[in-house]
Amino acid sequence: MIKLELDRKKRSLFVKEPSDVSSxxxxxxxxxxxxxxxxxxxxxxYVMDIRNGRCYDEAGxxxxxxxxxxxxxxxxxxxARYLTYKDYRDKGxxxxxxxxxxxxxxRTVLKRYASSDFKLDSFSFDGLFFPNDLLxxxxxxxxxxxxxxxxxxxxxxxxxxxxxxxxxxxxIYETIFLLKHGSLHLKNVKLADVEKAAHKRIKFFSDxxxxxxxxxxxxYVIKTGFKFGTHFRIYFPGASPVRSEEEWMxxxxxxxxxxxxxxxxxxxxxxxxRVAHSVKKTFILAIPGKKSPIKVNLKKPRLDFLLYxxxxxxxxxxxxxxxxxxxxxxxxxxxxxxxxxxEALAECKHFGLEMLMAISDRESSVxxxxxxxxxxxxxxxxxxxxxxxxx
Amino acid sequence: MIKLELDRKKRSLFVKEPSDVSSxxxxxxxxxxxxxxxxxxxxxxYVMDIRNGRCYDEAGxxxxxxxxxxxxxxxxxxxARYLTYKDYRDKGxxxxxxxxxxxxxxRTVLKRYASSDFKLDSFSFDGLFFPNDLLxxxxxxxxxxxxxxxxxxxxxxxxxxxxxxxxxxxxIYETIFLLKHGSLHLKNVKLADVEKAAHKRIKFFSDxxxxxxxxxxxxYVIKTGFKFGTHFRIYFPGASPVRSEEEWMxxxxxxxxxxxxxxxxxxxxxxxxRVAHSVKKTFILAIPGKKSPIKVNLKKPRLDFLLYxxxxxxxxxxxxxxxxxxxxxxxxxxxxxxxxxxEALAECKHFGLEMLMAISDRESSVxxxxxxxxxxxxxxxxxxxxxxxxx
Numbered sequence: 001m002i003k004l005e006l007d008r009k010k011r012s013l014f015v016k017e018p019s020d021v022s023s024x025x026x027x028x029x030x031x032x033x034x035x036x037x038x039x040x041x042x043x044x045x046y047v048m049d050i051r052n053g054r055c056y057d058e059a060g061x062x063x064x065x066x067x068x069x070x071x072x073x074x075x076x077x078x079x080a081r082y083l084t085y086k087d088y089r090d091k092g093x094x095x096x097x098x099x100x101x102x103x104x105x106x107r108t109v110l111k112r113y114a115s116s117d118f119k120l121d122s123f124s125f126d127g128l129f130f131p132n133d134l135l136x137x138x139x140x141x142x143x144x145x146x147x148x149x150x151x152x153x154x155x156x157x158x159x160x161x162x163x164x165x166x167x168x169x170x171x172i173y174e175t176i177f178l179l180k181h182g183s184l185h186l187k188n189v190k191l192a193d194v195e196k197a198a199h200k201r202i203k204f205f206s207d208x209x210x211x212x213x214x215x216x217x218x219x220y221v222i223k224t225g226f227k228f229g230t231h232f233r234i235y236f237p238g239a240s241p242v243r244s245e246e247e248w249m250x251x252x253x254x255x256x257x258x259x260x261x262x263x264x265x266x267x268x269x270x271x272x273x274r275v276a277h278s279v280k281k282t283f284i285l286a287i288p289g290k291k292s293p294i295k296v297n298l299k300k301p302r303l304d305f306l307l308y309x310x311x312x313x314x315x316x317x318x319x320x321x322x323x324x325x326x327x328x329x330x331x332x333x334x335x336x337x338x339x340x341x342x343e344a345l346a347e348c349k350h351f352g353l354e355m356l357m358a359i360s361d362r363e364s365s366v367x368x369x370x371x372x373x374x375x376x377x378x379x380x381x382x383x384x385x386x387x388x389x390x391x
Numbered sequence: 392m393i394k395l396e397l398d399r400k401k402r403s404l405f406v407k408e409p410s411d412v413s414s415x416x417x418x419x420x421x422x423x424x425x426x427x428x429x430x431x432x433x434x435x436x437y438v439m440d441i442r443n444g445r446c447y448d449e450a451g452x453x454x455x456x457x458x459x460x461x462x463x464x465x466x467x468x469x470x471a472r473y474l475t476y477k478d479y480r481d482k483g484x485x486x487x488x489x490x491x492x493x494x495x496x497x498r499t500v501l502k503r504y505a506s507s508d509f510k511l512d513s514f515s516f517d518g519l520f521f522p523n524d525l526l527x528x529x530x531x532x533x534x535x536x537x538x539x540x541x542x543x544x545x546x547x548x549x550x551x552x553x554x555x556x557x558x559x560x561x562x563i564y565e566t567i568f569l570l571k572h573g574s575l576h577l578k579n580v581k582l583a584d585v586e587k588a589a590h591k592r593i594k595f596f597s598d599x600x601x602x603x604x605x606x607x608x609x610x611y612v613i614k615t616g617f618k619f620g621t622h623f624r625i626y627f628p629g630a631s632p633v634r635s636e637e638e639w640m641x642x643x644x645x646x647x648x649x650x651x652x653x654x655x656x657x658x659x660x661x662x663x664x665r666v667a668h669s670v671k672k673t674f675i676l677a678i679p680g681k682k683s684p685i686k687v688n689l690k691k692p693r694l695d696f697l698l699y700x701x702x703x704x705x706x707x708x709x710x711x712x713x714x715x716x717x718x719x720x721x722x723x724x725x726x727x728x729x730x731x732x733x734e735a736l737a738e739c740k741h742f743g744l745e746m747l748m749a750i751s752d753r754e755s756s757v758x759x760x761x762x763x764x765x766x767x768x769x770x771x772x773x774x775x776x777x778x779x780x781x782x
Contacts, residue, residue: 049556066518066528069521069528076523160756169755171753201725201726224753229661267620274618275669331524359617361615361618364549
C-alpha cells in the first residue's frame with residue numbers, strides 16, 4: 001500500500017512515507033521537493049488505480065478514486081490524459097509532465113521525398129464536362145493516349161484495359177489542371193463553372209486541389225485514392241501506366257487532405273489511417289496552405305506528456321536517457337482540427353521530438369500513431385507520414 | 392462497324408441495318424419495334440465506345456461520342472450510369488433498363504439474426520461522469536465486475552487485462568443505458584446533462600443511441616467499433632468477456648449507423664465498408680427510426696438498371712433467365728442520404744431483387760457492393776448486410 005496525502009484546499013497530492021517515496025522515485029513518479037514527492041493528478045490516479053495507493057486528507061478521511069478525480073473534473077480532457085498515461089505506464093514505459101521538456105533533443109526524423117520538375121507539353125484539344133458527375137470526356141484518341149501514357153493524366157480506354165475503347169476520362173482535379181496548364185478547351189462550360197460545380201460538391205475543394213497540384217508539379221502521378229479509402233494515391237516521379245511490369249507501378253503512398261479549417265471527429269480521422277494500414281500503404285497527411293510560423297507557448301503546451309521509450313536491452317529513463325516523443329492524448333469522440341494539429345506538430349519540432357498520438361477508445365483501449373515530417377523539396381505545404389505503432 | 396442513326400429532334404437513337412439489328416439483338420441491346428432497335432443513351436454510347444458503332448443523323452453527318460453524349464447532358468448522373476453500365480457489360484453480363492422490371496422475382500435473401508430477451512438485474516451504484524471525455528467511472532468493484540462479467544457492460548479493470556485495476560469505465564451509450572435501465576446514479580450530473588454533452592459532441596447521437604439500445608435489448612453485446620473503423624461492433628447473444636477461449640469471443644460483425652437525415656459523400660461511406668472488409672468483418676448498415684412505408688414510383692425509379700447475372704455454365708439473359716439485382720449507379724463524389732437509400736432498398740424489395748450498388752471512382756474503375764436485408768426479430772429499424780463483391 002502506498003499512502004497518498006491530499007491537501008483539499010490546494011488540490012495537491014503528495015507522498016511522505018520514506019518507503020513510498022523511494023518506491024515512487026524508482027518508478028519516476030512525481031517531483032521530489034525536500035523529501036516529499038508531489039504528484040500530478042494523472043500520477044496520483046494511476047498510483048491509486050494500479051499501485052494500490054490509498055488517499056487520505058488532513059483529517060485522516062479516506063478518499064476513493066472518484067472522489068480524488070472529481071477534484072480535477074474541470075481539467076481539460078482529464079480522462080483522455082489519464083487513460084493514455086496509464087496505458088503507456090502499463091507497457092513499462094515512462095511518461096513525464098510535458099513541462100519538463102527543454103532544448104532540442106534532436107530525435108526528429110525528416111522523411112525526404114524525391115522531387116523533379118514537371119513540364120507538360122502544350123496540347124490543344126476539346127472535351128465535354130459532365131457537371132453532375134464531375135468528369136470530363138475527351139474523344140480525341142491521339143491526345144488522350146499521349147497524355148495517359150506520358151503523364152498518366154486521365155484514364156485512356158478502360159481502367160486496367162487501356163486498349164478497350166478510345167475515350168479519355170479526366171477527373172475534376174485533372175480537368176482543372178489541364179484547363180490551367182494544358183490547353184484543354186471545354187465545349188460546354190468555362191473554368192469558373194467547373195470550379196463552381198466542384199466547390200458545390202466537394203468540401204474544402206480548394207485545399208484538395210492545392211494538394212493535387214503541388215504533387216503534380218513535383219513530378220508525381222496523383223490519382224484517386226478511393227480504393228484505399230483516402231483522397232489520393234501517388235506514384236513517384238517516373239511512374240507510367242504503360243510499364244505495368246515494373247515494381248513502382250504499384251502505388252505505395254496515399255494522401256489524406258486535412259484542411260486547416262476542418263475539424264474531424266477522431267474516429268473518422270483514424271478510419272482513414274486504418275484503411276491505408278490494412279492495404280499496406282504509407283499514409284500521408286497533407287495540411288495545405290502556407291506553413292504556420294512556429295508558435296510555441298511553453299506555459300500552455302498543446303501536448304500532454306514527455307515520453308521516454310525503449311533502448312536496446314531496456315527502457316530509457318529521465319535518469320540516464322532522453323525522451324523520444326511528445327504524447328498527444330485523445331479519445332475517439334474528440335475533435336481534431338487541421339490548424340490545431342499543425343500547431344501541436346510545430347511544438348514537437350521545437351523540441352526535436354516526434355509526436356506520438358495516443359487515442360483511447362470508448363473501452364479505454366489505446367491506439368498509437370507516430371507522426372513524422374516529410375520534406376518535399378519545393379513545396380510550401382506541410383506533409384506528414386502517419387504510422388500505426390505499438391510502442 | 393455498327394451504324395447508329397440519330398434523330399436529333401427527338402434525341403432518339405436506333406439501328407436499322409438487318410445485320411446490326413441481329414447482332415444487337417443477340418447481345419440484348421435496346422428494344423425492338425417493327426424491325427428497328429431503339430437504344431437508350433447508355434446503350435448507344437456503349438456501342439459507340441466499345442462495339443465500334445458510328446452515329447449519323449438524318450442528313451448523313453457523323454456525330455462523335457461527345458456530340459451524342461452532349462444531347463443527354465442534363466440527364467441525371469449520365470456518366471455514373473454510363474460507366475457502371477459499361478463495366479457490367481464489360482464483364483460479359485447483361486444490364487437492362489429498370490423499367491422492364493415487373494412482378495416479384497423472389498430473389499431476395501433475408502438474413503435472419505438471432506434474438507433473445509435481455510433482462511438487466513437491478514443494481515444501485517454511483518458513478519462520476521466526465522463530460523469532456525464522455526465517459527463514466529465507477530469505483531464500486533463488486534457491481535462493476537458483475538456488470539462486466541454477466542452483461543459485458545463497461546470495461547472492468549484494464550482492457551484485455553480485467554484483473555489489473557478495480558475501476559469500471561462506461562462509454563456514453565452504456566452510461567445512458569444504465570441510467571435508464573440499470574439504476575446507475577451519477578454524483579455530478581443528471582441524465583439530461585449527459586444527453587446534452589453527447590448531443591453536443593456526436594452528430595446524430597439519438598440515432599446512434601437508438602441502434603445501441605436496439606441491439607442490447609435483443610441480447611447482443613454492443614461495444615465501440617473504433618478498431619474496425621465503424622461505430623459499433625457486436626457479439627451475438629450469450630457472448631461474455633470472461634470465456635475468452637470460446638470461438639464467439641471474437642466479434643464478426645460491425646455496425647455503421649446511417650441516419651435518415653444524414654447525407655454522406657460516397658467516398659466516406661465506402662471507406663467504412665472497406666475497413667470492415669479488410670478485417671474480415673460483416674458490415675451492417677443501420678437505418679434507425681421507423682421503417683418507411685414502401686413508396687415505389689414505377690414511373691420514376693430510383694434505381695438504374697435491371698441486372699441479369701450468372702448461372703452455372705453461363706450467364707442469365709432476358710430470353711431464358713430472370714434478373715437478380717437492381718443496380719444503383721453512383722460515383723465517388725456523389726452524396727447518398729439515409730432516407731434515399733431506404734427508399735431505393737424498398738424499391739428492390741418490391742421487385743424481390745437485391746441491390747447491387749456500383750460505384751465508379753474518378754478513374755472509372757467500378758466497385759460493387761451487394762446489400763441484403765437483415766431480419767432482427769423484435770426490431771422496428773432497418774438493418775442491411777453490405778458485402779463487397781466482384782459480380
